[in-house]
Amino acid sequence: MTPTPEISAAAMPAGIPSTPLTGRYIAPDGSPLSGTVHFAPPSVLTLPGSDTFAATAAKVTLDAEGRFEVTLVATDAPGMSPSSWAYQVTEKLKGIPPRVYHILLPASSTPVDLADIAPVNPYTGNYLPVTGPQGAKGDKGDPGEVSLEQLDALEARVAPRPQEWTQAAPSNEWTISHSLPYRPLVSVYDTSGREIGGSVDYPSPTTVTVRFAYAETGSAVLH
Structure with a gap:
């Protein structure tokens, strides 16, 4: 299988709005992580003023410092079809379960850091319920008001005569x-x-x- 080539600034055709994207992945102890990050647009993008752009996922490989740099087609290019879409980002890092999320990437000449636009995952750890001591028994409540007819009807439903x-x-x-x-x-x-x-x-x-x-x-x- 031929690997998907990385999209770089030099490979981007002229006239197509794009945005440079950077990122860095490290472990809690500061050591760099290794792996790849995939950016998947819709299966086909039609770009204004150019031929149909058949888009597969752009894959970047982290370098020795856990960094990557890539230039991607902007998600807000005018006249593009579809007009509303987002990149699906798939992180495949060594020793870490894959993470998938979506990002919008408006056109910009200034590099955007992935850490600034990636969503933050809530903590999804395991919880252990702990049962505390039983509390004191409360006071007995007042008896309710139920008519004899209601009792008879209830008895007929629960235990028919x-x-x-x-x-x-x-x-x-x-x-x-x-x-x-x-x-x-x-x-x-x-x-x-x-x-x-x-x-x-x-x-x-x-x-x-x-x-x-x-x-x-x-x-x-x-x-």
Whole structure:
């Protein structure tokens, strides 16, 4: 793969607004860092008064002192298309995770230092939550005002009351309607109060069918 050539002041065609950019990278102890810095404009820039400028990322390599110098196309050149854009800067320094950010670079004949226009990253370290001692128990608050109707409605939603069904006419199939918000359990009793068995089916969310071998009368409890 052929490396992307560095853009220098001598390589910039005449008539294209540009800005010289400088920078220096050092470690906290002052020793110079090594690596590269990439400046990527949009994939294609159309410049006024010239042919289409197919722009790849400009790559600069830090020197022995951790410095670089490069001249780049200004981001505010009049008539340029696109008219609003920014360089994507990618720092690839030895021993440091890559950092990516964006900069605007207005036309200037005076060198601009990257440290003056690069955004400052907020601290993103790891935090360890520490639980402190439990505080004293507070005073008990006053009881709220709730009506009996509200309590009944709440109880009906949380724990619906069982519903009863009476079958007066003998039948070997009981069709029972209910309003419970779930598929209920069914207990069936004859007229003497003895629990009897039957085949239970749920044809709809609000209907239960109980079938017997013989016609029966009695009651059912849905709970």
